[in-house]
Amino acid sequence: MAKRALITGITGQDGAYLSQFLLGKGYEVFGVIRRSSHRGVEDHRLRWLGVADQVTLLDGDLADLSSIVRIMQQVKPDEIYNLAAQSFVASSWQQPLLTANITAVAVTTMLEAMRIVKPEAHFYQASSSEMFGLIQEEMQSEKTPFYPRSPYAVAKLYGHWITVNYRESFGFHASSGILFNHESPLRGTEFVTRKVTDGVARIKLGKAHELRLGNIDAKRDWGHARDYVRAMWLMLQQEKADDYVVATGRTTTVRDMCRIAFEHVGLDMDKHVVIDPAFYRPAEVDVLLGNPAKAHQKLGWTAEISLEEMIKEMVDADLQRWRTAVDG
Numbered sequence: 001m002a003k004r005a006l007i008t009g010i011t012g013q014d015g016a017y018l019s020q021f022l023l024g025k026g027y028e029v030f031g032v033i034r035r036s037s038h039r040g041v042e043d044h045r046l047r048w049l050g051v052a053d054q055v056t057l058l059d060g061d062l063a064d065l066s067s068i069v070r071i072m073q074q075v076k077p078d079e080i081y082n083l084a085a086q087s088f089v090a091s092s093w094q095q096p097l098l099t100a101n102i103t104a105v106a107v108t109t110m111l112e113a114m115r116i117v118k119p120e121a122h123f124y125q126a127s128s129s130e131m132f133g134l135i136q137e138e139m140q141s142e143k144t145p146f147y148p149r150s151p152y153a154v155a156k157l158y159g160h161w162i163t164v165n166y167r168e169s170f171g172f173h174a175s176s177g178i179l180f181n182h183e184s185p186l187r188g189t190e191f192v193t194r195k196v197t198d199g200v201a202r203i204k205l206g207k208a209h210e211l212r213l214g215n216i217d218a219k220r221d222w223g224h225a226r227d228y229v230r231a232m233w234l235m236l237q238q239e240k241a242d243d244y245v246v247a248t249g250r251t252t253t254v255r256d257m258c259r260i261a262f263e264h265v266g267l268d269m270d271k272h273v274v275i276d277p278a279f280y281r282p283a284e285v286d287v288l289l290g291n292p293a294k295a296h297q298k299l300g301w302t303a304e305i306s307l308e309e310m311i312k313e314m315v316d317a318d319l320q321r322w323r324t325a326v327d328g
Contacts, residue, residue, distance in 0.1 A: 006075050006109065008032045008062065008254050009083030010055065013186040014126070017053050018081060027231075031074045032060040032068070032084070045186045057078040062106035064250065066114060072117040075309060079236050080112045082122045085156070089130060090190070092152035093282055103155035111174070113165045122236040122302035123174040125163040126158040129221070129247070129288050142178065142243050143293040149285050160243075175235040180221040180247035180290040182228040185317035192254060193222065194318075197311065201318035202311050204265040205249050214279030216254040219287040223248045224305035234299040247290020248303045257319055260311045265319070 005022050009015045010031025019029050033042060037103055046052040054254060058074070060067040062084055062281075072080075083101040086092065092099040132140045133149035148154045158175050167174040187194035190214070199211035231246045262269035295301045 001027050002026050002029065003078045004028045004075055005079045005081060006030050006032065006072065006077035007081045009085065009126075010057070011042045011045060012083060013045065013184055013188070013225050014083050014229055014232075015081075016051070016186055017184065018226045018232060019046060020049045020051050021226075021233060022132060023051055023054050023230050027079075028262075029055045030071075030077065030304050031055055032062070032071060033057050034061055034062050036273050038197055041045075042087055047188060062109050063101055064146045065109050067107055069116055070115040076118060077121055079108065079122045079124070080114060080115075080118075081126075081232060082107060082159075083126045085126065085159075086152070086236070089150050089152045092150050092155070096151040099151045099155050100158075103152060104158035107159035110163050111162065111172070114172070115170060116165070118172065119172065119253050119328045120305050121173070122241070123163070123166075123172060123193050124236055125159055125174065126175040126232075127160040127163075127176040127178045127243070129245075129290060130154065130177060130285065131157045131178065132183065132288060133285050133289055134286075139249075139289050140245065141296055142193075142245055151263050156241070164243070173241045175241040176243045177232055177235060177237075178232075178243060178290075179246045180212060180223065180245070180288060182223045182225045182246075183314065184225040185296070187314070188223065189289050193257065193311070196254075196258050197314035198318045199272075200261045200265055200267065201322050204267060204319065207322065210274045211258075212274045212276040212279065213254065213258070213272060214276065215257060216273070216275065218285065219251045219289070220308050221247045221249070221251050221288050221290045221308070222257065224310045225302045227303045227305055231299060231301045234295075234301055239297070242298070244295045244299065245290045245292055246301070247292045249288060249292055250307070251289040252307055257307070257311060260308055261315050262313055263283060264315050
């Protein structure tokens with residue numbers, strides 16, 4: 001029989017790529033979605049990848065344990081991927097309680113439902129490089145101390161440690177992937193990479209003249225979401241659960257990332273980028289650089305898509321989106 005996977009956050013960037021990946025391996029894929037009056041809109045990423053008709057979406061709420069228990073009883077998943085979160089760092093200062101409930105406490109909801117219904121399932125928790133925050137080491141590994149610098153990062157840290165606790169207390173096969181920044185054409189426009197590529201596309205097509213950004217000297221370790229969901233799956237195939245940093249091992253400034261995007265369409269970023277203090281974080285994370293050695297050695301995983309390839313793909317996709325919108 002085909003393996004069954006249950007994904008929270010299935011309509012997000014990672015959930016969509018993970019669905020496509022698992023379907024390609026013959027899985028039955030089920031996703032938890034929150035009931036919304038905008039039904040039919042939320043699965044646009046799955047439709048963009050052409051897999052919307054191959055997944056089963058189930059109404060559930062991560063704040064409601066009973067609904068998650070019922071879903072697990074219905075699905076009886078072999079693997080559970082907890083990707084759901086309020087994942088935009090800037091919004092976490094504006095909605096800190098929502099972020100705490102969905103990004104932190106809801107992880108316990110998922111683990112408790114698994115404990116009640118399917119304790120033998122393999123569980124993946126989406127941890128984040130933002131947990132490192134004010135970095136304590138030049139290159140961050142699984143042993144680097146955490147120093148979160150936003151409500152989002154603090155919430156992710158709770159989710160990370162509660163996963164470790166259930167693994168150690170109940171013998172769960174529960175792994176956390178400490179994923180560094182990973183992007184794609186499916187990234188929301190509130191995130192800086194997609195804000196840049198969407199802005200470049202609009203400027204190139206004459207729909208805008210400037211791109212307003214905050215701290216463009218911040219450095220990030222950027223990879224492609226398609227590579228990173230493969231690492232999630234590999235973690236759950238291991239004999240023993242563990243935690244892994246998933247990163248490229250290369251850090252790049254927002255400034256250089258912008259330059260790649262603008263140069264791809266033959267534009268000079270210095271003529272279009274405007275620094276706006278409104279986009280600065282209350283507490284900035286200046287540098288993130290991951291050490292993926294453990295993932296490489298134990299999972300056999302390595303990033304295959306370069307930053308340059310990813311940014312060009314994103315710019316091309318945004319150009320196509322805007323041209324289609326005009327033609328339509």
